[in-house]
Amino acid sequence: MPSRSEVSYFGAGPAPLPTFVLETAAASLLNHENQGLGLGEISHRSPTANKIIADAKTALSHLLSIPDDEYETIFMQGGGSGEFSAVLQNCVVAWVERRREKAVKELGEGKDKEVLERVRKEVQEMKVEYLVTGSWSLKASQEAARLIGPKYVDVVMDARKSDPKGKNKFGAVPELQSLSTEGRARKGYSALTYFCDNETVDGVEFPKFPSELEGNEETEAGEERIVAADMSSNFLSRTVDVKKYGIIFAGAQKNLGLPGITVVIIRKSLLKLTTSAPVAFLHALSDLLPNIIPPIVFDLATLAKNNSLYNTLPVFNLYVATLVLQSLSAKYGHKRIGGQGEISARKAEQIYGTLDKYANLYNVVPEKHARSRMNVCFRLKGGDEEAEKKFVKGAEERGLLGVKGHRSVGGIRVSNYNAVGEEAVERLCQFMVDFAEKEG
Ligand SMILES: Cc1ncc(COP(=O)(O)O)c(C=O)c1O
Incomplete structure (x- = not known):
């Protein structure tokens, strides 16, 4: 069984969450802040719940x-x-x-x-x-x-x-x-x-x-x-x-x-x-x-x-969101969410840059002006399903999971959400390069 650190997940949602958030939340599910009770067991009308709402809003x-x-x-x-x-x-x-x-x-x-x-x-x-x-x-x-x-x-x-x-x-x-x-x-x-x-x-x-x-x-x-x-x-x-x-x-x-x-x-x-x-x-x-x-x-x-x-x-569930919000707020400080914006753009540019470099193999679906920074949708060889299956399998073998496109449109979809780190994008791009050089 692989550990979390061996896997990079690019699914479109539910999506990955930062490990430290899950660790904190998991402890809370058993015993929230030493109250002897887990967060799923505490009243939504309690001061604890109200504080979580207030913290999330702030x-x-x-x-x-x-x-x-x-x-x-x-x-x-x-x-x-x-x-x-x-x-x-x-x-x-x-x-x-x-x-x-x-x-x-x-x-x-x-x-x-x-x-x-x-x-x-x-x-x-x-x-x-x-x-x-x-x-x-x-x-x-x-x-x-x-x-x-x-x-x-x-x-x-x-x-x-x-x-x-x-x-x-x-x-x-x-x-x-x-x-x-x-x-x-x-x-x-x-x-x-x-x-x-x-x-x-x-x-x-x-x-x-x-x-x-x-x-x-x-x-x-x-x-x-x-x-x-x-x-x-x-x-x-x-x-x-x-x-x-x-x-x-x-x-x-x-x-x-x-x-x-x-x-x-x-x-x-x-x-x-x-x-x-x-x-x-x-x-x-x-x-x-x-x-x-x-x-x-x-x-x-x-x-x-x-x-x-x-x-x-x-x-x-709100507590998990609160932990995510507080960590983003602390990380980016005066840049606010603009700090995350810079990283999201950088990761997306790296993925699209790799796809464009091997445009003979990878065909990005949307027009350039409308390319999503979050969900990167592309086909292989104009929609060759066998090549796409091979791509998904090859990615899985490297621990790069969740890249299959939505069932209604097919193809490949790589989701580049906030918890997908730059190192995961790096690994994905390296795989895309290796695959293109072999199969392109
Ligand atoms: C943009 C967008 N809107 C709405 C929905 C529907 O959300 P839910 O499944 O929570 O109803 C989704 C689900 O993925 C989505 O991506």
């Missing part, structure tokens, strides 16, 4: 420079997929409430019937906008259509349509001029503009915040524009300007910790709206706009009000 706030007066951080369950639903529902409720409040202001108090009539009319124009650049944003848009109906879902960008190879595949982040004019015209009716910052399956990453959404904090109707981003697979890998987002979310199981914890960073003004939305008013819209009231455990305002402890939080 470290995350430091790393991402979160403006705490304007943003709330929530730890919850449900995973990235849970957020596909939660983000949609919370944003649509906020949109409805904004419209309701406006109508009350303009029509006057006590005009319930007229207010409802006006909002019902406006609802018909509402859209949720999705930039679809890969499998996960596609899934998120499909979940929106499943919940509230396809007529409300505006796919303002479908990267498959810009596939330069004409194969209708993901692999690019198109210029955002290709946002549909319909989408742009509807800004005032946009309840949400959604994108996935890093597409884990397709190896596509937004090189930076989408320029079309830059300086676009207000819709044409003078309302706050809500940009939501799925950062599940590139969370904590580079600097992020939190203020550009209404919501950022990430499942923990790549760069942060164990599965079971999801982080949501959300603008407080949004929570205020979802708190004040009267449930009876939302019910009165349900024939037009179904399924917008989130289950209580997905109601982000309720979770925030309860400091992430509305229901039982997996405190042990």
Whole structure:
């Protein structure tokens, strides 16, 4: 049986964690800080749990420079997929409430019937906008259509349509001029503009915040524009300007910790709206706009009000994340997460550099501008499955595990998360060179 030090793991998630974090956590599972009890056995309402939440928030706030007066951080369950639903529902409720409040202001108090009539009319124009650049944003848009109906879902960008190879595949982040004019015209009716910052399956990453959404904090109707981003697979890998987002979310199981914890960073003004939305008013819209009231455990305002402890939080899992956050915060100091950004970029450059050097054998799937620093997807000899099998086997023989591509797209995928050290990347690149010289 190999030891941890003999193996380098490049799986896409769950992903490797620093050994010292696992050692500390493992001891805690038996006996947390000499309490004679393990962390999985201690109440989520205990001072111990509250301290872990507070420590996680402090470290995350430091790393991402979160403006705490304007943003709330929530730890919850449900995973990235849970957020596909939660983000949609919370944003649509906020949109409805904004419209309701406006109508009350303009029509006057006590005009319930007229207010409802006006909002019902406006609802018909509402859209949720999705930039679809890969499998996960596609899934998120499909979940929106499943919940509230396809007529409300505006796919303002479908990267498959810009596939330069004409194969209708993901692999690019198109210029955002290709946002549909319909989408742009509807800004005032946009309840949400959604994108996935890093597409884990397709190896596509937004090189930076989408320029079309830059300086676009207000819709044409003078309302706050809500940009939501799925950062599940590139969370904590580079600097992020939190203020550009209404919501950022990430499942923990790549760069942060164990599965079971999801982080949501959300603008407080949004929570205020979802708190004040009267449930009876939302019910009165349900024939037009179904399924917008989130289950209580997905109601982000309720979770925030309860400091992430509305229901039982997996405190042990959060502890693992807290240890990761604290170690990053201590390691990078004033550089904050930018320090990790430098390392992530350096490792990615080394991997892509090696692949490009042997381009006769290795074919990187995404376009250069959209290459993910976290998930490096490539084919061998244009998709020769036998050669790819040989590559996977050869890698395994050297203790380089988890390099097989996602079952939906095939090929090879090397994930370059934070806990993949530079020495592991070095070993991988050496293998890729040796394999290319032998087989190329
Ligand atoms: C970018 C992205 N979003 C969402 C998900 C779904 O996360 P979960 O499996 O936690 O629901 C994943 C899973 O790998 C992902 O990579």
